[in-house]
Amino acid sequence: MRVQETAWKPIRIHLDTSALESQVDAGQLTYLRDDVLQAAVRWLSNAVQVLPVEGSLRYEQQCAAVLTASGRCARVQANFQECGPITIPREHFADKEVCPSGRLAGCEVSSGGAGIPNADVGIYVSAVQTQWCTGTTVAYASTCRQAEDDRPVAGYFNFCPNRLSPAAERNWHQDVAIATHEILHTMAFSSSLFPFFRDILGTPRTPRNDWGLPPIQDGSYRADSSTLRVEDVDGLERRFIVLPKVVQAARHHFGCTSLEGVALEEQGGDGSAFSHWDARIMHTEVMAAESSAMPRISDMTLALMEDSGWYRVLGGLVASDGDSAAGHFVFGRGKGCGFLQQSCIIDSQSAFPDTFCTESQGDCSHPNAGTVGCSHDHLSLGACTNCLHRDSLPARYRHFDNPRLGGIAAYVGYCPTVEPFWSSGQPTFCASGGVYSDRTSQRFGESHGPASRCVLSTATKSGFVPPEEPQGTCRDVFCLEDAVRIRISDNNFVLCGKEETGVRKSVFGQFAGYILCPRYATICGQTGAEGPREGAECHFPGTHRHGRCVCAPGTMGADCSVLDKAANRQDFPYGLRYPQQELELKVGLELSRTEGLLAWPLAPALQSQPRLIQFKVDPATWQQFLSSLLGLLCPWA
Structure with missing residues (x-):
């Protein structure tokens, strides 16, 4: 496999769903393969660029034994095709010379195949009930092959069958967000990949040993302090991403010029800890460990992708024109350094009343109907999630005198927030209808x-x-x-x-x-360019940006009102999805020098088909809690 170094191109993600096809029924297969996964891939290919693979993508057969004298492979690994719960087809590998006798005359070829045409990364998708499919885990993913520059070129993505929703209970935006979340894990957002990040010149950010690998600590590769800062906070290990573009994007978002790192999640064990943003400061972000009602992508996540050294993205840095593929992420925006450093609740009062709340709904399992409030982003009516838990909360997450009182979500640090009501398995938003009669x-x-x-x-x-x-x-x-x-x-x-x-x-x-x-x-938004304008509709989770509607994963069209499903794509030929960027033709400037111009006259191009990380959704907490409250509201509504 060779990488073209001439120009960055939209990433080509190959989805291999051959395993999935025998593991789910026809309805689930069509929904996951043709709708959800393709929607995530189509959005990523629009937002992320890579130095493309030259020719077909082919993986190397891993060697189990190397001859000392010649450096030749004596034997390939018996499980070289293994990628998580999936077996990669042999034809996706390159041929490998094997010399079992140590002599050139006795060498033979372990055959591979033609590889994957028009692809920069292969994602192998399955739906197998494994030991990791416990509790509220919906899916998990990881990387299983990396290129010479350490960029992931193969990964797996497993749906947990016991958590696949029946058709009547599907949440389209949440499902596409989960797919996007898992694919981002395979591409860069993982504690196992941080040590392999490179700077803008292609130099490893973490020094390598003689084998070209990062240092190992406690059985895992450990990133250098220029990538990840590790602190001990009251006996709890905390980790912070300190990469330059991430820090710049976060300083701008939070309004904190002294910020030096963005916190990662510390809870959840190996499946969640240190491979997600800390939901206490990044609630509703797509790379939080637990899904919200409507996850969205922030500039911090896009910046991390670019800071890996493997990608260029539309967004991430605060450009002069503010152009970005990021979604409507406003949690903590403009709240200052205190939002990152203080407790959410101080002396039983909310430190940030438009973000955190204090009204108790009584017992968490049988909540009372309290005041109808507004979610932090004003997109929905909702109720405060503050309630009495069965047991005392961990000491570091106690915000009230009563040790059992706190928000329902562990990953948000039990900070209570106003969350949308749920009805018939769906969150309620002002755009689609409220909660009153x-x-x-x-x-x-x-x-x-x-x-x-x-x-x-x-x-x-x-x-x-x-x-x-x-x-x-x-x-x-x-x-x-x-x-x-x-x-x-x-x-x-x-x-x-x-x-x-x-x-x-x-x-x-x-x-x-x-x-x-x-x-x-x-x-x-700060300048007024992001919100609703008369005569210019933009359907959430799309967001206004400089006079046009920027679509989130799973939507398309000029106003982002069309779901990016197979049945609708025929109305948007050649992959046309109203890209966020527009051409600016300047007087006196040759067309050939116009930034973003790929061909003239303009013509759409036909697109080709397109360590364990867990993502969790817990209807027993979010949905059941808020559905119960909505039920209590109905009698007087």
């Missing part, structure tokens, strides 16, 4: 659709008694340069200025009460 929704003047966001309000139609305290309601919001227009009814709006966070604005006309102005930057 139609009558109650009309009474509050709610509106649902791509521009709808959760706003705290007491606004109620005249003739009805308004709530005593503001509660979450879904309303159309439209971003202006220095304000947000919030719809109260058809042609009745309230204007909230950029600096009026938390200010009460009275409503008029047929409605009485007030709304609490939301934080402008959360709704619209």
Whole structure:
């Protein structure tokens, strides 16, 4: 296998689902192979570039014994085709000369095959119930072959059959996020790969031994301090990514110029610890260890991919034009260094009220119906996940005087957050409909659709008694340069200025009460370029960016309203997915020098088909808890 060093090209990911085809039924196969996996791969090929493999991708047959005198292979490993629970087809390997006698005359060829055409990495997919498919583990993945520059060129991805949802309970965006999550593990985001990262010149960031390998500590390769900083915090090992582009992206996101590293998850054992972002500061990010209702990709994850030295990505660094394939990730955005260093709850009060909450819902297994609030990103109505656990929480995660009281999610450090209600196995978002009955929704003047966001309000139609305290309601919001227009009814709006966070604005006309102005930057971004605009629809999880809608994995179209499924792709020929980048033609500049121009006249090109890491979703906690609360809300809604 040779790598072309002339130009970076969109990564070509080959999905081998031959094992999967005999392990799931026809319905699951079509959904996973043709819809979910292809959606993840199509998005990654649009966001990630690589120095392409020249010719076909072929793996080396690993040698079990090498002759000292000649350096020739005396015997190939009996299990050289093994890749996790999968056997790689022999035809994907190159031929290997083997000299069992030690003499050239006695050499023979261990035959391989033609390899994989038009591919830079092979991902082998299965659905086998293994010892790792326990608890809430949905899938796991790892790398099993690396190129000469250490870039992963083969990996496996195993779905746990016991966690595959029936058709009626599937969550499309979450399923595509899981696939994207696992593929990113095979490509770079893993504690087993961090020690192999390289700098921009291709030099290993971690020094190598005589065998070209990183140092080993406690049975595992250990990354250099220029990649990973390790600290002991009250007897707990914490690890922080200190790579330059990751740090720059994180400083910009959190608004913390003194940040020196981004924390990795410390919980969950070998399957989760140190191979995911710490969900306490990166909740809802696709590379957190436990899935949220709607995971999204941040610039920090894209930056890590580029910091590996193997890829170039659309995003990651804070470019002058802000162009990025990252999604609508706002958790902790602009909160400052304190968000990274302080406890989420201080003296029983939320240190960041628009992110963490304190209202207790009673027993975690039988929660009460409390106040309807807004999620941190204002995309949904929800309830605070603070509740009484059966047992005392670990000492380092106790945020209240009562040692049993805390948020329901362990990976968020038991910090309570407002999470979307779940109904019929699906999270509820303002874009698709709220949680109140139609009558109650009309009474509050709610509106649902791509521009709808959760706003705290007491606004109620005249003739009805308004709530005593503001509660979450879904309303159309439209971003202006220095304000947000919030719809109260058809042609009745309230204007909230950029600096009026938390200010009460009275409503008029047929409605009485007030709304609490939301934080402008959360709704619209710092410059107002990210939020909803009148006449420019963008369906979540897509996000507005500089006048166009940037689609998340699993969606496509000018407004990101089309699900990237096999049945819909025929309407988007030649892989056309409305790319995030646009050409800027400048007067006096030759077309051949225009950045991003691949051919003139423009024409779409036909695309070809496209250590253990676990990803967890726990309906027994998130969904059951929030479904229970929604059920309690229904009687008075």
